[in-house]
Amino acid sequence: YHSYKAGQKGLAGTEVMHLVAYKGSLFAGLGFWMSIAPGEAQVARLDCPFCDWVSEWHISPYALRVESLKPVRWTTNRDGQPISGGPVDKFLSAFHLRDQGRGQVRFSSRNDVDKNWEEGGIAWTGSLWSLGYFSARAMLLHKDTVTKVDYLFLTTGKDGIVAGTYTASSKHTVSFDRSLTETESGPMAARPLSLIEHDGHVYSSSASYVIRRKDGPHPKWEKVFDMATAEPDVTVDEAVGGVRGLTSIVHPASPTGRSLLFSWSPNSGSGGCMTRLDPNGNSFTHHIEKCAKDLAKDYLGKDRRGKDPLVVYSIADYNGALEVPMEGGGQKHIIGFQMLLYRYSVFHFATDPYQEMTSSSGKRLAYYSGSGFMIRHSATEYEVREPGGKRWDPKEMYPRLVAVRTYSTSPFLNDKALYFGGFDCNHFSSYNSAWVMRGEATAVYSKPVPCQKELGCGHVPGTRFRPTGCDLCEGQVFDGNEVYFFNKKRVRCQNAINWLNTQKAGKCSAIKKLVATATRSCCKGICNLCAGTGKPFRPKAPAAKDSAGNVLYKCRVALGFVKSGGIDCFRATAWWGGACCW
Structure with a gap:
């Protein structure tokens, strides 16, 4: 069920960054990165499984993305004493921006009474602005095991991690010491992409390494594992990440009963390899479980010549793995990913027509339009599925999903569904591409995927697509x-x-x-912009130009707005019929 469609019913955004359950509702943190129309990061709310999403408007007029979205429950003040009146709940978000030439990380909070977001203030002011240097990607509330103080940890980018404490006089409940000239963790090699609790400690990751906080009145952060030691020849591209989606998981074979799991996604050759760290004294031993790139190849299937699909790149585990408890005991994990196809595979599978490029050798590359997620049944057994089911037809480009970035179990009573959200612009211009889909547990992980012949099940890539069975909607x-x-x-x-x-x-x-x-x-029905004109549709013709005569977008992009639900057919025909039909 396509729950959130940007471009419809007042909804917007290019990416869904986070899905978070809070006080019986589901919240989506949205971003407008790479949007062709200016937008401000906002939060949307869903109050029942099949309700319409409600926009709670922007977290700040200066924010481009909701980088962090986290409900917290304060229990102690900055002295480690219980809060008078009992625990305090607050819903917080964070983002970074450029202010007077310097990078800043700011936070906002939700007023649960009027359901509005209010900008809270500055958590960190860093050095001179530099693209890719600042990031508020992760947030975590942790009680120091020694001082008993509740600390709100927030990443700032390469400057490191700052810690805030409960402040009763602030309507946002938190304040950060802005007199500090260095973060608690100190500088880091790249933007930290995670903050988690594991075995009573706080962990984070940056580039190729994992760090751990030593609690106490004089806390220290120490490196406990580095993939650069295991793979010394690999270089980390900061834009891709390195160690992504750090998650604490149950692992009976571990000495403590738990292990760390993350995706190793270092650079443009990334395979999105799921890596497990088992405790070994004061450090860890690492084990590569499965790689998203390899699993994706098996999922797509060999072509008519018996050749594997060319999946050359994959990012997996954007924000962490989702643990799903099983009724009979145990758990599974859901891990999202995206994949980039190369050469003949671009034409064999459903790729995003707006995320295509040509390599230096003149070969085609394109991102798979359907996105994907892995089900981790165990350390040795993984399975790939995609929201909405497998796309057998190479022309089934819509809806454009591209990447599963985030997920959540349903917060609604007696609803056993899961929610998926995402899209990744991958530096391509985008418009209203954010999405959320709802899937029943049976469809997501608990039952085998049925072979729906009417959708083309059994189709061999590279051959003419001929679905069998009863197709109700041929051409629609x-x-x-x-x-x-x-x-x-x-x-x-x-x-x-x-x-x-x-x-x-x-x-x-x-x-x-x-x-x-x-x-x-x-x-x-599918919108025909040229209906009744007797003229053919021109996909490469300019659909819109700016005042200087420069082409803003072509007719195939305009038609994509209609197919994705951004514009209704009546308005689209009036706006673009003349430009696109001749």
Whole structure:
């Protein structure tokens, strides 16, 4: 179920950075990086599984992305004493910006009464602004095991990690010592991408290494593991990350019963390799479990010549792995990723038409449009799936998902679904590309994926796409969540097409009445900008120009706005019909 569609019902954003459950609702932290239309980072709220999302507006007029989004519960003040009146809950966000030539990290908080976000202030002011230097990517509340003080840790970028304490006089509940000239952790090699608790300690990661905080009145941060030691020939590209998505997981074979898990994504050749760190005295031993790039190749399948797909790059584990408890005991982990395809694989699979490029050798590269996530069943067993199901048809480019960045279990009563969100602009111009999808547990991880022949299950990459079975919506868009009535009974479109493709149903031609009724209800037409003109559609023609005559975007991009739900067909035809049909 496509829950959040940027461009519809007042929703916007290019990327969903975070999905967080708080006080019975689900919140999405949004960003506008690479947007062709200016936007301010905002938070949206969902109050029931099939409700409309509500925008709570921006966290600050200066923020481009909601870099951190975290509910916290304060229990002690800066002296380590219990808070008078009991624990205090607060919902916080953080972001970085450029102010008068210097980099700053700021935070905002939510007023739970009027449901508005208010900018709280400055957590850190650093040195002269430098692109890629500052980042507020992670936030964590931790009680110092020695002093018993609650500290809110916040990453600032290469300057390191700062610590704030509870302040009763602040409506935001937190304050940071701005007189400090150095962060608590000290400078770091690259922007830290995580902050977690593991075995009673705080851990973070930067570039190739993992650091741990030693609690006490004079805390220290120390390096406890470095991938550069294990792979000395690998260079970390700061834009890609290095050690990403650090997560504390249950691992019975570990001496403490828990281990650390992260994705090793160092550079443009990244395989998104899931790496486990098992405690070994004061350090760790590392084990490569599986690589997203290799799993993606197996998932896509060999082509008609028996060749593997060319997956040349993958980022995995953007913000951490999601632990999903199983009813019979144990747990699984959900880990999102994206993949870049090369050469012939660009044409064999559904790639994003707006994220294509040409290599220096003249070969095509493009990001897979469907995104993907790994299910970690165990340390040795991983499985790949994608939101909405596998895209067998290489022309099934929409909806454009590209990357699963974040996820959350449902906060709603008796709802066992999971929510996925994301998109990654990958430095390509984007517009209203942020998304959230809802999946039942059976579809996400607990049951095998059915072979839906009407969607092309069994198609061999590189051959002509010919779906078998009963296809209700040939040439149109199928909406599986639509409901209609047949013989006075309520029928869901997805259930109808599932039944039509069983042996019990027989051939579509034998049950014309049922098929006709389902088709009318379940199939949504595709906008034809040139309908009634007798003229062909020109995808490469300029759809819009600025005052100087420069092309802003072409007709194929304009049509993409319609297909993604950003513009309705009536307005699109009025705006672009003349420019695109001749």
